[in-house]
Amino acid sequence: MTPLRFEALYEREWQELEELLDVVLKRTPAKEAKQPPRGERIAALYRRACEHLALARARSYPAYLQDRLDRLTADAHQVIYQQRELGAAALWRVVSRDFPRAVRADAAYVFLAAALLAVPAFVLGILVHYEPGLILSVVDARTAAQFEQMYSMSAESIGRTREAGTDWTMFGIYISNNIGIAFQCFASGIAAGLGSIFFLVYNGALFGAIAGYLTERGLGPTFYSFVATHGAFELTAIALSGAAGLKLGASLLAPGRRTRRQSLVHAARESVVIVYGVTAMLVVAAAVEAFWSSAAWVPSSVKYGVAAVCWIVVLAYLAFQGRHAA
Amino acid sequence: MARHVLDTAVAAETPEGILLELRPAGLAARFYAFLLDWLIRLVIAYAAGLASLFMGGFGAAFWLVFYFLLEWFYPVVFELGRSGATPGKSIVGIKVVMDNGLPVTPAASFTRNLLRVADFLPFMFGAAVVSMLLRRDSKRLGDLAAATIVVHQPQRPPKLKLDGVAPVTPAVPLRPSDQAAIVALAARAPTLTAERLDELAALASAVSGDAGRAGPNVTRRVLGVAQWAMGKRA
Numbered sequence: 001m002t003p004l005r006f007e008a009l010y011e012r013e014w015q016e017l018e019e020l021l022d023v024v025l026k027r028t029p030a031k032e033a034k035q036p037p038r039g040e041r042i043a044a045l046y047r048r049a050c051e052h053l054a055l056a057r058a059r060s061y062p063a064y065l066q067d068r069l070d071r072l073t074a075d076a077h078q079v080i081y082q083q084r085e086l087g088a089a090a091l092w093r094v095v096s097r098d099f100p101r102a103v104r105a106d107a108a109y110v111f112l113a114a115a116l117l118a119v120p121a122f123v124l125g126i127l128v129h130y131e132p133g134l135i136l137s138v139v140d141a142r143t144a145a146q147f148e149q150m151y152s153m154s155a156e157s158i159g160r161t162r163e164a165g166t167d168w169t170m171f172g173i174y175i176s177n178n179i180g181i182a183f184q185c186f187a188s189g190i191a192a193g194l195g196s197i198f199f200l201v202y203n204g205a206l207f208g209a210i211a212g213y214l215t216e217r218g219l220g221p222t223f224y225s226f227v228a229t230h231g232a233f234e235l236t237a238i239a240l241s242g243a244a245g246l247k248l249g250a251s252l253l254a255p256g257r258r259t260r261r262q263s264l265v266h267a268a269r270e271s272v273v274i275v276y277g278v279t280a281m282l283v284v285a286a287a288v289e290a291f292w293s294s295a296a297w298v299p300s301s302v303k304y305g306v307a308a309v310c311w312i313v314v315l316a317y318l319a320f321q322g323r324h325a326a
Numbered sequence: 327m328a329r330h331v332l333d334t335a336v337a338a339e340t341p342e343g344i345l346l347e348l349r350p351a352g353l354a355a356r357f358y359a360f361l362l363d364w365l366i367r368l369v370i371a372y373a374a375g376l377a378s379l380f381m382g383g384f385g386a387a388f389w390l391v392f393y394f395l396l397e398w399f400y401p402v403v404f405e406l407g408r409s410g411a412t413p414g415k416s417i418v419g420i421k422v423v424m425d426n427g428l429p430v431t432p433a434a435s436f437t438r439n440l441l442r443v444a445d446f447l448p449f450m451f452g453a454a455v456v457s458m459l460l461r462r463d464s465k466r467l468g469d470l471a472a473a474t475i476v477v478h479q480p481q482r483p484p485k486l487k488l489d490g491v492a493p494v495t496p497a498v499p500l501r502p503s504d505q506a507a508i509v510a511l512a513a514r515a516p517t518l519t520a521e522r523l524d525e526l527a528a529l530a531s532a533v534s535g536d537a538g539r540a541g542p543n544v545t546r547r548v549l550g551v552a553q554w555a556m557g558k559r560a
Contacts, residue, residue, distance in 0.1 A: 002557020003556050004558065025408070026408065050344045070346070070347055070480070073342075073344055077427060081341075082428055082429045086406070166383040166387070169383070169386040169390070171391075172389070175391050176390045176394035187441045187443035187444045268437050268472060269433065272433050275436070
């Protein structure tokens, strides 16, 4: 069969498929469509077009004909096999099941990341507490003074920098800074996990140094009552994002029976679920930190009570949520 | 086949056993797209900054959150749209798809854009540039982890125009791949200058029995062979 005859024979089917796809892909407005597109018709025409493409290739038909069938089958393939899950149901499944399960599945990385965050924090905290001058090896003098002012007893709103006008501004700062740090902590894990380790240790050390310094200055009560509540969300989230990053790095270092590339794709698919959860936790953390932790009028005892509840809820959520869900 | 040596095209197999051809977008195309997106983001950020000035105490928070979302989720939102491409990519004519040629999934788009941070290292997207230059499919780290690929959007090929050309019976037996090459030349003819077309046709002049000669007449006869291969007979 010559290419021209082949084309003449099947032209009508291809045109029909093209028109249907134009409607489905919204290239032409639905009103102008001759008929509403039916799925089974598109599928049938798609399979026919696949046959024609295979024939056209086997017979080395002209390039323009193969290109047209290529494009036609590619478009139809996208329409038929696309899987896009967005919306409330997918979101709820992540919250109610996938996120805590992903965390438990990677418990080893989570504990490792938590240790990488906590150990430097304790070490520097104790060191700075006994030798306050050491704070200057972590931050400069201006920053140290600023922290002192932020958590002073007389501060009208705890944890607010002098430049920031309102609690809302602090909310914006917490959102962009903290979630940005979490994303970096995750993504830089692809460098054999080194990036995640750096961010975990650095942030742990910074937190520990500031805590030790403020405790030594006698500002412990304001600082700890400030940190306790949102820390349940924020510290856990940073540790989890680090764990997701460590998983990425480990997938390259020890791919097991997969190729390194397959291993990376696999690890990324699983760990990105953790990043979803981390993002949500940090939004909660930012709101709590900006509007609750900072409230100077709330007595410390109330704050510690709420904090205890938050820690229990967060840890129980990660440990138990979605265990028995199908 | 020679074209596979020259082409960077990669194949994705469908369940129907058809190989879909994906044409990976190279560093240059993606750099231009990035530049355009960067400019667009700059304009949006500037507009948001102006708007935030009129929001009083709420303005700074609005700007911070808006800028954060713009920085991290601008590509995600557009890649999940119908075109699968950010405005910059659309203008350049490239888009993001999964390795198997399907539209990019939300998880994959999120992953590849989170990993822009890693691609940025050590500075100015060094890792991304090295990865894209080393790989045939021009993937950056984010594409590798998310199993996505940035491809040129397929264009509608022009229909073969050989109306005034009389069919010429080949002087030598032609294999199917030879016929395909001649017809492909004819398909490209409208995009070439007359001189270049003559040059290329001269390479194939043996098929019309004009070996060693060149010129518009030889070109016409070679195109005539293409007409013959298409099924037209005198």
